[in-house]
Amino acid sequence: MRLITLSQAVNEAIAEEMRLDSSVFLIGEDVAEAGTPFKITSGLVEEFGTERVIDTPISEPGFMGLAVGAAMTGSRPIVDIMFGDFLFLIMDQLCNQAAKAHYMSGGKLNVPLVVRTNLGATRRSAAQHSQSLHALVSHIPGLKVAMPSSAYEAKGLLKTAIRDDNPVVIFEDKLMYQDKADVPEDEYLIPFGEAAVLQEGNQVTLIGTSSMRQVCEEAALILSDEKISVEIIDPRTLVPLDEKTILNSAKKTGRVIVVDEGHQNFGVTAEIASRISEKAFYYLDAPVIRMGAMDVPVPFSPVLEDLTVPTAEKVASNARKIVAGELVHEL
Amino acid sequence: MAKKINTNSESYLKMYSQMVKIRSFEDQANQLYLDAKMPGLTHMYSGEEAVAVGICEALTVKDKITSTHRGHGHCVAKGAELKQMFCELLGKEEGYCRGKGGSMHIADQSNGNLGANAIVGGSMGIATGSALRAKLNGDSDVTVCFFGDGATAQGLLYEVMNMAALWNLPVIYACENNGYSEYTATDEIAAGDILDRARAFGIEAHKVDGQDVLAVNKLATDLVARARKGEGPFFIELITYRYHGHHVGDINRTYYRSKEEEEDWKKNKDPIKILGDWLVSEKIASDDELQIIRDDIAAEAHVAVQYALEASYPNSNEVDMHVYMETT
Ligand SMILES: Cc1ncc(C[n+]2csc(CCOP(=O)(O)OP(=O)(O)O)c2C)c(N)n1
Ligand SMILES: [Mg+2]
Numbered sequence: 001m002r003l004i005t006l007s008q009a010v011n012e013a014i015a016e017e018m019r020l021d022s023s024v025f026l027i028g029e030d031v032a033e034a035g036t037p038f039k040i041t042s043g044l045v046e047e048f049g050t051e052r053v054i055d056t057p058i059s060e061p062g063f064m065g066l067a068v069g070a071a072m073t074g075s076r077p078i079v080d081i082m083f084g085d086f087l088f089l090i091m092d093q094l095c096n097q098a099a100k101a102h103y104m105s106g107g108k109l110n111v112p113l114v115v116r117t118n119l120g121a122t123r124r125s126a127a128q129h130s131q132s133l134h135a136l137v138s139h140i141p142g143l144k145v146a147m148p149s150s151a152y153e154a155k156g157l158l159k160t161a162i163r164d165d166n167p168v169v170i171f172e173d174k175l176m177y178q179d180k181a182d183v184p185e186d187e188y189l190i191p192f193g194e195a196a197v198l199q200e201g202n203q204v205t206l207i208g209t210s211s212m213r214q215v216c217e218e219a220a221l222i223l224s225d226e227k228i229s230v231e232i233i234d235p236r237t238l239v240p241l242d243e244k245t246i247l248n249s250a251k252k253t254g255r256v257i258v259v260d261e262g263h264q265n266f267g268v269t270a271e272i273a274s275r276i277s278e279k280a281f282y283y284l285d286a287p288v289i290r291m292g293a294m295d296v297p298v299p300f301s302p303v304l305e306d307l308t309v310p311t312a313e314k315v316a317s318n319a320r321k322i323v324a325g326e327l328v329h330e331l
Numbered sequence: 332m333a334k335k336i337n338t339n340s341e342s343y344l345k346m347y348s349q350m351v352k353i354r355s356f357e358d359q360a361n362q363l364y365l366d367a368k369m370p371g372l373t374h375m376y377s378g379e380e381a382v383a384v385g386i387c388e389a390l391t392v393k394d395k396i397t398s399t400h401r402g403h404g405h406c407v408a409k410g411a412e413l414k415q416m417f418c419e420l421l422g423k424e425e426g427y428c429r430g431k432g433g434s435m436h437i438a439d440q441s442n443g444n445l446g447a448n449a450i451v452g453g454s455m456g457i458a459t460g461s462a463l464r465a466k467l468n469g470d471s472d473v474t475v476c477f478f479g480d481g482a483t484a485q486g487l488l489y490e491v492m493n494m495a496a497l498w499n500l501p502v503i504y505a506c507e508n509n510g511y512s513e514y515t516a517t518d519e520i521a522a523g524d525i526l527d528r529a530r531a532f533g534i535e536a537h538k539v540d541g542q543d544v545l546a547v548n549k550l551a552t553d554l555v556a557r558a559r560k561g562e563g564p565f566f567i568e569l570i571t572y573r574y575h576g577h578h579v580g581d582i583n584r585t586y587y588r589s590k591e592e593e594e595d596w597k598k599n600k601d602p603i604k605i606l607g608d609w610l611v612s613e614k615i616a617s618d619d620e621l622q623i624i625r626d627d628i629a630a631e632a633h634v635a636v637q638y639a640l641e642a643s644y645p646n647s648n649e650v651d652m653h654v655y656m657e658t659t
Contacts, residue, residue, distance in 0.1 A: 033586060034514035057484030057520040058451045058512060086450070124371030124422075126433045128449035296651050300433030301422030302370050303644040 001182040006172065007040045009151035009183055010116070013158035014041065014078060016187065018048055021076060024162060025052040027063055028080025036080060038118075038177050064090035064115075068098045071113040076162060081117035084171060085131045090115075098167040099142030114161045118174040119261060120211050121309055127297035130305075132261040134209075135268045137169045138238045144192060145238040146170040149213035151181035153236055156190030164192070173211040173261075193240035197249070201229035204255040204319045207246060207272060209235055212259040218312035219319060228323050238268060243275060250276045254285035255322045259310050264292030286322040287329075291315060340615045344624070346388055346544050347610060350380035350603050351625050353404045355632035356413055357575075360403065360420060360434075364579040368640065370422055373434040376404030378574035381602035382507050383408035385547025386475055386567075389555045395443045395461045395474040397454035400435045401507075401573070402447030405477055411439035413632055417639030424645040431645075431653065443472075452478060452485030455504075459491040462502035462563070473501045473558045481512025483525055489532075495564040496532040503554055504529065504566045507541065509573045514587045529566035541569030542602045545609070572596040 035042030067077035119132035148154035208216035269290035387408035419426025458476030
């Protein structure tokens with residue numbers, strides 16, 4: 001093992017898959033010489049040339065469309081969408097075209113492409129550069145959605161995504177690009193639909209996606225001082241979702257808090273909470289608590305922005321309440 | 332330099348002051364970033380002042396503009412006050428957007444600025460829609476849509492230019508061609524001639540030296556007047572240059588742009604210097620008088636920054652205010 005950044009992990013995953021499979025190419029704005037504004041793809045153009053590391057004009061719907069067509073006819077494009085917020089520009093090509101081609105053709109066409117993008121607020125980038133829009137694409141049948149929570153997951157999930165025969169959207173937390181984690185030297189893949197149980201416990205389950213895994217881990221530290229036994233689960237992929245691991249944990253602890261950085265309304269926390277409520281209701285000792293981002297556009301001012309995301313303190317406080325049998329929401 | 336145009340010394344000096352005001356604002360903003368006093372990043376307008384000022388001086392308060400991620404210059408040029416602008420940059424309550432927008436959304440709405448947009452090309456529909464409203468209501472205002480050379484790659488531009496041309500809308504598309512789209516030279520990502528794209532829709536298109544504020548102003552004054560009479564839309568490509576990196580954090584940039592090129596623009600094509608030299612040669616102002624203008628504005632910017640640094644942040648209960656308009 002060695003410690004590498006999430007950014008390096010992504011770079012390695014792309015490079016390894018490009019070496020293995022000549023049909024893989026990377027396309028997006030400033031991905032070549034500049035290596036993206038986050039310097040994630042630096043070095044790739046030197047190794048693979050401008051034919052396979054393609055800088056585009058600022059034409060997201062256009063190059064997304066090209067990727068769909070190329071994927072349909074034999075390529076495996078990796079599309080770089082610089083900020084998750086720009087997903088709104090590619091919605092037709094992603095959701096009406098890529099997601100549906102296999103089904104509409106009765107299984108005759110398929111679109112093996114990856115959209116790499118990011119999520120995450122608190123970077124002081126205001127409402128159009130801070131959104132976490134993974135729930136939006138998770139809603140569309142035909143798309144798979146991966147949510148790496150560290151450098152280790154980022155590499156393993158991206159490699160799986162590139163080999164998948166379906167369109168996959170992978171969201172990296174833009175605040176974690178410089179965070180380091182242990183990543184094996186040897187090749188590994190992380191299968192889709194397998195959640196990670198990061199810590200075992202029996203009083204309360206914290207389910208945290210992507211950036212919120214760290215928040216759950218910090219909350220667990222706070223709670224361990226109070227002798228509250230916490231189980232932490234990282235779903236790793238939303239579609240497919242590892243329901244089994246989630247339900248087993250819910251049945252064991254009887255109390256669950258779902259934490260995710262997307263907006264809370266109609267979001268990922270709602271989906272996971274309702275599956276638990278439907279399928280593990282009689283095992284529960286408390287209502288499943290949802291903790292998403294506040295339902296407001298992300299404000300610029302730091303004093304406001306910090307209020308919009310779930311924090312370890314708030315997670316710990318809710319966990320404390322449900323373990324004590326107190327209500328989180330008034331009746 | 333353009334021939335003396337049909338205006339008076341006062342308006343030349345106003346253009347000079349406005350350009351200096353933008354430069355002073357940006358110098359202070361850059362310093363705030365370097366001192367780690369400003370949250371996030373910001374895109375400097377320094378070097379491009381003649382574009383915003385030349386155009387906005389051809390507009391009235393009622394005329395509208397839409398701005399970009401590189402929007403401080405448009406905001407000043409359309410009449411904003413530095414205090415409220417610095418407050419916005421620092422996320423303070425007295426900012427033009429109550430601290431909710433920050434650098435990329437800074438706009439003084441009361442002067443007809445419909446907003447700075449962090450989505451490249453995101454305001455093209457808004458500007459054209461504003462012009463549609465003017466036509467439908469019989470209003471006489473004109474809307475100017477500012478965007479960069481990189482933004483010409485967005486398909487939206489071609490959809491709205493088609494409609495603007497079909498319906499003769501009073502909109503002026505102002506393409507600020509600073510040669511770069513982030514870290515890539517425009518030549519590498521724009522096929523053909525940008526002006527031809529507008530002409531394909533039958534839109535009258537002009538190219539102008541964006542460092543020559545009088546040339547910009549003369550052209551804009553003419554086109555605005557004609558747009559008011561229903562002869563729009565128009566397209567202008569303004570050749571200009573950004574002095575800083577793409578944003579304040581883009582420091583090591585020789586891999587995409589040489590130091591010599593930057594120096595050449597700063598030394599030989601600076602819009603403030605070009606107008607200043609002309610004002611002196613035409614005896615409209617002396618070097619000393621121009622120095623006083625620059626010093627006064629720099630002092631004003633300094634006071635505004637200090638004010639903003641001291642100003643208070645919004646109250647936490649503002650966080651979920653303004654998501655929806657309260658209808659009474
Ligand atoms: C839709 C969209 N794609 C990409 C970006 C990232 N981005 C911000 S500015 C920029 C370059 C814009 O170039 P140009 O339009 O020439 O404006 P300039 O920065 O040169 O003023 C890019 C790619 C964005 N903000 N929005
Ligand atoms: Mg540009």
